[in-house]
Amino acid sequence: MSERAARPGDRRLRLSRLLAMARKESLHLLRDPRSLGMAFALPALMVLAFGWVISFDIRYIPMAVYDEDRTAASRALADAFTASTYFRVVGHLERYGDAEQLIDRNAVRLVLVIPPRFAARLAGGGPAPVQALVDGGDANTAIFAMTYARGIVAAYSARALLGVRRAPPGVTAETRVWYNEALKSSHMIVPGLLAVVMMIIAAMLTSLTVAREWERGTMEQLASTPVHPVEVIVGKLLPYLAIGMVDVLVVGFIGDAVFRVPFRGSIVYFLGASFLFLLGTLSLGILVSAAMRSQMLAVQITMVVTFLPSFLLSGFMFDIVNMPKVLQIISLVVPARYFITLVRGIMLKGVGPDVLWPYGLGMFLYGAVGLLLAVRAFRKEIA
């Protein structure tokens, strides 16, 4: 830094000072190689863990059968459950009371009860009731199990009736899934996860940078130098932007190489949107950091403002339409929500700016407003 830069009253922005700030922050990062390593490893780990472990496709639900009829017809019904591959019959019960025990121990999720005279009623043309006892604890799996069971029974019923009296063929629903033909869970997860990972990593990286300077007492030193707040903030942001962009590529690469998630849209548009999203999120981290002054507080706040909303209120896992109105309104200010729609649109649907421009504009606003707020908060704190 030349003596000219140190002259008081020189409040113009200088690239050299900005770059010096960026270099200082990079040195900080390089001196702590373990944190740096984790900044790259954590996104990779998250994508692999989510992609491999989580499956929305529920199959082979363990079930038991309590067959009081013991006829060919009742056995055929039980077999229809196994044949569907949605269920796996793990036991045949002798007593009705055993059902409760099995469900208590999580050994089965569903017990099919076929009452006596089932075959006779079916053949007689009357209604033949059967019962399904479902473990309602996990509502999601329970709904799947009930839906599948209804479908299996309805199909069985149609076949059985066909034998009894001539029924004309009815309507068949032909389903085609778009954008994700095989309904692969990883294809749904990876684009959404990109947003969540970015949100967490970016905010985590910057949320401590300013608070650390406060805690160590170097903030006063920084404030007494002629460096401009914009130079401090942008200088601090630059190295993290670089890390964040590498993380985007890491996640994208794993999605492509490991999970074969299609990439149907424009890479340029994708990278541009990711850059703006990163900029906004990194600024958010700095904002928290400048306001909190303590790393412990900054950590807790960051988790509340980034981790939770981007995980739960962004439509990543849970559809926003199914939430109560208040939360739907809150979700409107969750940036990850727009970024996820954008990334899914680009990667899976292959749509371009003509469809996604409102989201692109949103990302731009997020980045710009975030940066402005961070500079303002910082200026206020050192003043």
Place this chain on the structure above:
Amino acid sequence: MPEARGHGGTGARGPDRTAAGNGGAFSFARAAEMVRKELRQLFRDPMMVRLMFGPPLLQLMVFGYAVNTDIRDTRTFILDQDRTAVSRRLVEGLTASNYFVVVGRGERPDDVTQALDHGRATIGIDIPQGFAADLASGRGARVQVLVDGTSANSANVAQGYVGLIVQRLSQNLGGAGAQGHGGAPGVDLRARAWFNPDLKSRVYNVPAVAGLIVMLMGLSLTSMAVVREREIGTLEQLMVSPLKPIELIVGKTLPPVLVAVADLCLVASVAILWFHVPMRGSVLLLAAGSMCFILAAVGAGLLISTMASTQQEAFMSMFFFMMPTIILGGFMFPVANMPVFFQWLSLLDPLRHYLELVRGIFLKGAGLDALWKQLAALAVMGPGLLWFAVTRFHKTIE
């Protein structure tokens, strides 16, 4: 850190000064003093106090209200190219179910494409021309269902519902002799959900939030408390004081345990009183399991603090530990749906056992006979992890 300094002075006056290095008895007075210092440090900042109890409540609220896996009102786009009374009946049958809500109707196949591309609809129903005629002629009619496969779970479920409704309708439309509802022939499945008759996902998720919060608090408070002192340089001051490592450990771990217990009580009360989650089982069993689980969380936090030299590193390591734990623990997605390898791996995850325990106690009222395995696993893992962390911690500060 004036407290720490002052404390060093107290020790210097006492007779146990020579015992400062190694040997000497564990002193309750010194450990208590250390605990008091830590608690004072935690509660000194009103913001920190709010953060210890605010976010857990917030999380509970969000999980109670937002995490809704019940599928209703799937946005549906209708393309009725047939325009007959029969095709209209099919559409009515879908909308009457509450599972679908019609957000638009179109004339041309392009309209469906547009609606799905823009994300205005999740599902498109295409009824081709000649639908009614095909059905009447007995050849069988087809309906095309287009599902947006990008949005999580709902595609799967919605697809199942469409199939079901169409099948039911088909029986009504096709079977000329169908006599209303009561005496319809065929197998009639009556499903009954136990423990949670309304199938609210809230009942399943809210007790689990308790597990998540306890883990988060135990981990973050413990690891940050030690690492902060190391980063600021006050850890050395503590070490040259007559405080023994074990007393230091007690001082650093007991406050997070207390905060975690307080959070657990808070979360459990709100779950029961506000969300009306049934509490059917034994409080004693819940307390025993929770205690072991808290020890595991604090142990993991202490372990992280032995490895991290800066708070940033501690924070990131915490996430490194937490993400796989949450995913494998079956917090949002049941362990039973995971690939078999990960189901085995999840046996090493204390959160998995704790969630099974909590859900079993709350929802099913299951007792020790059904949950002894989970309790045993926690009883081994909790104290075991803490013991391992304590020995590691000893090594790093000596």
